[in-house]
Amino acid sequence: MxxxxxxxxxxxxxxxxxxxxxxxxxxxxxxxxxxxxxxxxxxxxxxxxxxxxxxxxxxxxxxxxxxxxxxxxxxxxxxxxxxxxxxxxxxxxxxxxxxxxxxxxxxxxxxxxxxxxxPAIVDKGSVHLAISTGGKSPALARTLKEDLQKLVGPEYSELNDLLGSLRPSAKKALPTDADRKRFFDGILARGVLQMLRDGKRDEAHETIARACEEAGVEFPARAK
Missing domain, CATH: 3.40.50.720 (NAD(P)-binding Rossmann-like Domain)
Structure with missing residues (x-):
């Protein structure tokens, strides 16, 4: 072994x-x-x-x-x-x-x-981060947790929920894993996370909607 x-x-x-x-x-x-x-x-x-x-x-x-x-x-x-x-x-x-x-x-x-x-857990809505030091240093794990609590804002959870709502329609419209990867990576590359971080929610939604239209992916009404 x-x-x-x-x-x-x-x-x-x-x-x-x-x-x-x-x-x-x-x-x-x-x-x-x-x-x-x-x-x-x-x-x-x-x-x-x-x-x-x-x-x-x-x-x-x-x-x-x-x-x-x-x-x-x-x-x-x-x-x-x-x-x-x-x-x-x-x-x-x-x-x-x-x-x-x-x-x-x-x-x-x-x-x-x-x-x-x-692990130490950072809970940000639908986004959970788990931190482990392999049991060697719980104090360091707590420090990492505190740092990540400050770094990861609510925009991550909001974007996660938005992208999650697209998965069913993306699977129908995009036949391969590679196609879907390009689609979701492309959305992130358009800067929607920063838009949400800056409070530009409508702009972020419009950007995602355009990406969906270009790829032939239905943009769910509940995400609008």
Whole structure:
């Protein structure tokens, strides 16, 4: 087997309606549960003691809560597991049990026990940027996140939504991947991102509409 050049393979997962088990009930697990709920996961928290937020979510039916010590059976049906307890032995057991069951596991801030790590996320509407230092420096990842938050404005999300709305009609009008690549690259080359950044929304839409007309691609009414 060749030596790995990179420790982790970057990937975006759709966790909607997937069962995610979080072992631990402190502040870190609260943040992890909140994030997983935001992305539509079915969250189960396993811990004898939990924060007020976790207890409140459980009472309102937003998550499942098992107020108990961790057991191997708590992993039944789990697609993803996250562990962050104050007991290293429990964290280690969770990691071993997950590996035996072939369930991806993240033990927060214990890289050698992780099968996946969670990146710092820059959320700009429909555009998400994930940042990882391979678990070596969370502080640097946070710094990169702060820098990108300033660099990437709302115009990226707006343009992403506009271009996304063109994909169905572009697939009908332009038969090959190369044709579609030229079409979308051509739109970007016309400077529409800068137009949106400068608040020239009508000009940007008109520019995209002209590109569509030239290529025989329908410009959706909802994008006008």
């Amino acid at each position: 060749p030596h790995k050049k990179f420790p982790y393979y970057p990937i975006f997962l759709d966790v909607e309606d997937h069962d995610v088990v979080i072992v631990g009930g402190g502040a870190v697990c609260t943040r992890k549960a909140e994030t997983m709920m935001r992305y539509g996961a079915n969250v189960t928290v396993v811990a004898p003691d939990v924060t007020e937020e976790i207890a409140g979510w459980a009472e309102s039916g937003k998550i499942n809560l098992r107020r108990k010590e961790y057991e191997d059976g708590d992993l039944d049906g789990a697609s993803i597991v996250i562990a962050s307890t104050d007991d290293e032995c429990v964290n280690g057991r969770v990691a071993r049990d997950c590996r035996r069951r072939k369930i991806p596991v993240n033990v927060v801030d214990v890289t050698h026990l992780c099968e996946f790590i969670v």
